[in-house]
Amino acid sequence: MLQIDLISIFPEYLAPLKLSLLGKAADKGLLQINIHDLRAQTTDVHHSVDDTPYGGGAGMVMSAEPWGSAIDQMTNDQDQVDLIILTPAGKKFDQKMAGEFAIKKHLIFACGRYEGIDARVGEYYGAKKNFTLHEVSIGDYVLGGGEVAAMVIIEATARLIAGVIGNPDSLKEESHSISGNNQELLVEYPNYTKPAMWRGLSVPEILLSGNHGQIAKWRKAQAERRTQQLKEE
Ligand code: JB8
Secondary structure, three states: EEEEEEEOOOHHHHHHHHHHHHHHHHHHHOOOEEEEEEEHHHHOOOOOOEOOOOOOOOOEOOHHHHHHHHHHOOOOOOEEEEEEOOOOEEEOOOHHHHHOOOOOOEEEEEEEOOOOOHHHHHHHHHHHOOOEEEEEEEEOOOOOHHHHHHHHHHHHHHHOOOOOOOOOOHHHHHHEOOOOOOEEOOOOOOOOOOOOOEEEEEEHHHHHOOOOHHHHHHHHHHHHHHHHHHHHO
């Protein structure tokens, strides 16, 4: 059973994680997702979670201590924890990383806002013996905060856990579309369903032929052509 904890000042923003696929996985006991409000950790009257940056500069930095007390509260020294800090400066998330997260016991997602989290949070937990630190980005663009990035990572990770996906054949087919070496996603062949004619557009004849050998050959050629085309863009 994978336990996922998320920490955010906008816990409502993470509500989709309780819906549909992931919610059902939680009901089946495959996954447990807990959402935590960082502000619950603050002790001052204004519940402040940020402060001005040392050295000057624009914006605000999230203070270390609310993160430290939140993380300490949801872990003990026997627990093996993978702490994922979302940051545009992190390692780029990919299908291979999703596969690695899917076999972990306990993931904690720190979803920052503003100019990000005091760097000592990563430094502290990165040096802790039962913690593995991952600084992760989902792509080369800047979001307003880590929440959406965390949801992307959790959606890609959760569907790799046995039983989360309704039809395991979908995962098996997909495994053919990921190169063994580097887990690079290969482009799929185009899909069609009924009707055979839609707005003057027909389905390729071969798919109606019932010749499974020829269909497999055609699909492979289509996938290779599309993969090559993507590389040329
Ligand atoms: C403040 O684009 B991102 C990202 C942006 C952020 C924070 C975390 C992640 C926190 N801005 O990956």
